Amino acid sequence: MIRTNEDFLSYAKQLYDDQSRKDDIVIKHYSKGSLLLMQGEELTRVMFICRGIAKVFFSEENGKQFILEFLGKGEVIGEIELLRNISCLCSIEAMTDISVYSFSLPYFRLLIQTDMQLNNMLLQVFAERIINTSSRASYQQLYTVDHSLSKLLEFQENHQLGITKEDMAAYLGITIRTLNRSLQKIGKDIKNIG
Known part of the structure; x- marks a missing residue:
């Protein structure tokens, strides 16, 4: 039920340790109950969870929420919004105290254009999300x-x-x-x- 990604965590940590401009990637901390992203707002950073658990949810017009999934260490947040150049699709809230590697948008765009390792990991994550969504839908039916x-x-x-x-x-x-x-x-x- 908690998605994690050790490959992304190692990747983000290595980039953080090796960066020449210390503002391309910063470590941010959020306390339990804080929003990392807010549905409908502009994206300001792409993040990789270092520690903690977050919930991803949609808020409907009728005020009801639907929780899509729980995210743990190594999971990426905000990449779809950046790739599609759209506002945040959903909200992400810290269920525990949480720390993230927070990437500036220009730096993450540059990585997407130049880093094949990142692109391959993103493709793997997107494929896994499709599989997880299908599995969860069938599980709820069965x-x-x-x-x-x-x-x-x-x-x-x-x-x-x-x-x-x-x-x-x-x-x-x-x-x-x-x-x-x-x-x-x-x-x-x-x-x-x-």
Whole structure:
């Protein structure tokens, strides 16, 4: 459930260590609950997560949110917006304290034009995202909400995250009411989480 990418993490660290202009890549820290990107706003940096976990979500016009995925160390943020020259497609919020390698947009554009290693890694990431999205969609069709919720609760426990009921429902694509019924059915009580 958490996407990570050790290759990107090593790549970003190496570029950070070797850079000649110390403002091309900087390390930024965000506290839990901070927004790294805001849906609809202009992109200002491309980032690679060094440490921590973030959630990626869409906010719909009706005020509801849908969580697409959770990102961990090595994952890249903002590359699609840069490549397409568009505002942020979704919001990304720190679920834990988080640190990122933050790349200036001109420097990341230069890397895309000149660095075949980066381009190959980006192609791999894009292909993996398509596979993950397809797998998640089929999983949601083939398994019950109760089963998916059990997996989400297991994920939460394994990573010691406090996922709110609202976020659980947003990730599963269900209402709070349906979530509460499923929690009762599987015998879990999470009133104090988040």
